[in-house]
Amino acid sequence: MPVESIFPRLEPLLPRVQKPIQYVGGELNSQIKDWDEADVRWALMYPDAYEVGLPNQGVQILYEILNERDGVLAERTYSVWPDMEAVMREHGIPQFTVDAHRPVGAFDVFGVSFSTELGYTNLLTALDLAGIPLEAADRTGEHPIVLAGGHAAFNPEPIADFIDAAVLGDGEEIALAITEVIREWKAEGRPDGRDGLLMRLAASGGVYVPRFYDVSYLPDGRIQRVAPNRPGVPWRVEKHTVMDLDQWPYPKKPLVPLAETVHERFSVEIFRGCTRGCRFCQAGMITRPVRERSITTIGAMVDQGLKESGFQEVGLLSLSSADHSEIAEVAKGLGDRYEGTNTSLSLPSTRVDAFNITLANEFSRGGRRSGLTFAPEGGSERMRKVINKMVTEDDLIRTVTTAYENGWRQVKLYFMCGLPTEEDADVLAIADMARRVIRAGREATGRKDIRCTVSIGGFVPKPHTPFQWAAQCDHETVDRRLRALKDALRGDKEYGRAIGLRYHDGRPSIIEGLLSRGDRRVGKVIRAVWEDGGRFDGWSEHFSYERWTDCAAKALAGEPVDLGWYTVRERDEVEVLPWDHLDAGLDREWLWQDWQEAVDGTEVEDCRWTPCYDCGVCPTMGTEIQIGPTGKRLLPLSVV
């Protein structure tokens, strides 16, 4: 069946929409493969605007890995803005890929990567524009398999009605395995149709197919049981873990867009996983164990990525980049290599310690200096013990003092509000800390132009973390504490003007909380919001709290549960959680114990440098910590 490009129909309409270049494709290193020569075809989506989705590492990695295989084709699609959606509906143009502008509905797999739950309404827009029935139950053999991945897929229950399958964890190996299952199934003449394919995927144990599980509820609304509804389907579905990152050095050829995007740089993941044990951090819990990429692979990837892209900036990504066992050698090696080339190196997600200033100094030798951000997360010592962020205020002051002494004039500090057991005083302590930071900076430098910016995010309890049982703080309390903090800083004659404060109101966090810890009943809310016009919920200019609360009230009217039940209610140890059948490797008893210790303010060490704390991941998943040092050094390269 020939599949034609929709571009000739799209092109005359592009002058009507904002930033038309985002729909044109043609990125450097993008590729278009022959449709008929491919046995298995993937449409990969990041369900946000192109400017956010294009730089996404997960999509870029899978795109490259799939396209490297003979007989496999992968293209990309992103959420279209409402102006484009209107034009497409008016002219009957389906959701299309930006590579060859092929209709998404023609592919075998429609894979959607969810970094955040706020992309769920955008999934529905894309399905609808693609002509794919919103409910998986209504799809037939002619429709793609709708597959969810990304961190939000560790609890896909709120979108269980809309997806055919979900994959947990690292995508590299499982994407290829799924490809093989589809290839065989198609080669055999598609036995048992769509159900037959989903059954093969489910039986492999590595793909979660929600329709093969029944959820029953207790009269009070809690889940009674989640159980397979047919033989051959496993009780639990496990996450995937790539053990040797040196074998998967992607992206090799980063996509370089014409349109402006949120990250204009080449990013290299220097390790996956984190065992610092911050109790709020879902990423740190679900990506265990730590697996480092070696210094030599990092060096080679940076070299090749810069040559292939022409980017002027390199980001060394991970959940806590300064924790790489050879980060000093990496920094020195890259600093030597790119000195004087106007290539800047950045290290997002750094911990609070003075060692980071040494690293930052190495990184600014390339000619540009990036900002310094530290994340104490909690304002008071007590709060930081609860969340297991083991940083003392003296640590922070020492670190920022070194930064100011080394020429930085501004640092950013990141905190959360609404944490479990938090009281007003814990949030007001942020002001005290910021004042001490400025005072230390002024004393260290003798200058008055020292600044710090305080950014505050609302805490949302996430599945597979020790806080999965916690009551989310209501938005009225969050807003009241943030106002008090703002007043405290504004009223400060001596330091107030040197401290910037950035925060959002607490209401979007409540909806994120609903979607994070929701069960299958929340799907009705998502659908109602989407039908009412909900789009781009991660964008404050599109997000409507009233729409969500109204739709939640209506959609859940016949249920014993409501918005508050999903968010501000604390769960007890025996309650069946919607994601209990999805296995991130974490031992449930360990998580519960860690939750109890959090309330007591008991800290737990990092298992990279201390004995195992029995989180359960390594024995359950057959994995182990993979860290250096390798003792190797980066070889200097001749730089043009």
Next chain:
Amino acid sequence: MPEGPAPAPVSQRLRVRYAKRGRLRFTSHRDISRAVERAVRRAGIPVAFSAGFTPHPKISYSGAAATGVASEAEYLEIGLTEPRDPARVRADLDAALPPGLDILDVVPVATAPGEARAARPSAFADRLEASEWRIRLDGVSPGDAAAAVAAFMAAEEIEVERLTKKGRRTFDVRAAVSTIEPDRRAAEAADAPCAILRMVVRHSTPAVRPDDILTGLRQVADLAPPSPPLVTRLAQGPLDAATGGLADPLDPDRETGPPHGEDAATGVGREPALPGDATSADAVSA
């Protein structure tokens, strides 16, 4: 703030004519500038950088065509730290840019010894007196187009209104048009029924754009194309008063030829002393 070594000075300036074609016409000026910066790095062209806290490559642009407008005649100027063969730069840069952003011509800037550097870009911009445009109007009959053009030319003055950066402004579009005529032969050769207009429009303030001309055509002759027009800039340059046509703005550089190597080096040595070219405020304060 640690200060690095002073950036390498400019030893050669190249003027570049480039085209934006096909679907790449939807790039904005900022998109093009990022694409060029990255292509320069990939091609290994030794571009000079400004001094200061965030060094920028020394690439400057003259009057870029709007988003959605194709062009055969866009111009940029690039400063190199080492002289390069212009033909080689043309080939390398073109290969590194995506298809649709195409390098057409590269000419070394003719510099009289001692000429103030800051004066040069505006001097070049002054050569760009007018643009030649081609507008393809799908679904418009050549006869209607010809009638509209005749009415347009017959008018003394055509006031149109447009929202500019300075708010809603009314200005005359007729005076800016040096020539305008339907291109029947091109229309007949096109793949779909359409009318094609060619025109030479003087650069003025506020700028009279092709869509302003179309607004004028609608006002004088009710010409209302059913689909968005396809606009292409064909040329920019000095306006020849006798013929009404445009000369190549790079010709003056070609006629004078590139500066002698020694002269260039002498000019470079003086650069840091020029006013306004010191290191940036950030670096100075540190």
